[in-house]
Amino acid sequence: MNSDYPYVSPVVITDAIFYAYGGHTGTSTSAQRQAAFLIAEMAASYDLETLLIPTTVTGTYSWQFTAPIITDWAHVNSVSRVRFIDVEENAYYTNTTVNSDEWSIRNDEYGIIDLHAVYGNCNCSHMGYPYKVEVVYNAGFPTGTSNRADVLLALTTYSDIILNEIVGYGNEAPGDIGVKSFSNQQYSENRVAMLRTAYGSSARGQFAHGLLTKLRKYRHVGL
Numbered sequence: 448m449n450s451d452y453p454y455v456s457p458v459v460i461t462d463a464i465f466y467a468y469g470g471h472t473g474t475s476t477s478a479q480r481q482a483a484f485l486i487a488e489m490a491a492s493y494d495l496e497t498l499l500i501p502t503t504v505t506g507t508y509s510w511q512f513t514a515p516i517i518t519d520w521a522h523v524n525s526v527s528r529v530r531f532i533d534v535e536e537n538a539y540y541t542n543t544t545v546n547s548d549e550w551s552i553r554n555d556e557y558g559i560i561d562l563h564a565v566y567g568n569c570n571c572s573h574m575g576y577p578y579k580v581e582v583v584y585n586a587g588f589p590t591g592t593s594n595r596a597d598v599l600l601a602l603t604t605y606s607d608i609i610l611n612e613i614v615g616y617g618n619e620a621p622g623d624i625g626v627k628s629f630s631n632q633q634y635s636e637n638r639v640a641m642l643r644t645a646y647g648s649s650a651r652g653q654f655a656h657g658l659l660t661k662l663r664k665y666r667h668v669g670l
Contacts, residue, residue, distance in 0.1 A: 452489050452493070454485070456481060456485060457481060457484035458500050460484040460488065462480060464599055464603065465480065465603050468600050469600075469604075471610075480610060482613065483610040487609060488602060491602060491605070492520075494644075494646075494656075494659065496520065496664060497520045497521040497587055498522075498588070499593040501585055501587040501589065502587045504519070504520060504585075506520075506582050507581045508580050515559050515562075516559070516560045518559075518586065519558075520558060522556055522588055523552055523558045523586050524555065524584075524585040524586060525552075526550055526583070527584065527585070529541070529547070532579050532580065532581060551563070557664060560582065560584075601646075601659050605646045608647065608651055608652065
């Protein structure tokens with residue numbers, strides 16, 4: 448997936464949710480918390496390959512006659528517009544019908560769409576297939592999914608990690624890097640191997656990663 452994140456402020460986590468799920472506000476400012484919440488939501492969206500709430504977005508894809516389109520964001524709820532574009536960047540045919548025989552959502556959860564170009568409706572003056580296709584679609588988890596306890600706890604945990612870095616409270620190590628071995632005076636510990644996750648390699652980052660496991664889809668595997 449390679450798509451710009453469409454939001455500039457958090458859409459799920461609030462101060463009240465952050466506090467309720469164990470976040471520490473301390474001396475942080477509202478702007479610092481908003482930044483931490485946004486970064487956490489962005490990380491979760493890129494990790495889960497979908498948006499946390501239903502959102503209308505636009506994607507442009509290469510045209511391949513026999514291959515489906517894999518949308519930038521999974522959990523496609525609907526398609527509202529398809530534009531066929533030629534090599535000169537001209538949109539020579541557009542369909543804005545919500546229920547169309549020109550596209551089919553093969554798998555909404557994985558974001559797989561089949562396009563069926565109907566050239567009888569096309570006013571183009573040249574022959575050949577489209578060069579690329581622009582698709583306007585709505586994608587994202589239902590609101591109830593993002594308000595589940597596991598999702599909110601994961602977002603709060605990573606928000607807290609980010610806020611600690613911003614304000615300077617500190618995490619397990621600078622940058623919240625995972626610590627495999629620790630020794631202090633007569634106490635020492637050796638941890639199991641750390642994963643590298645979208646939320647860092649620390650124990651808390653892996654905790655956030657684990658909370659979202661059931662929502663994570665490896666949708667490009669085998670395609």
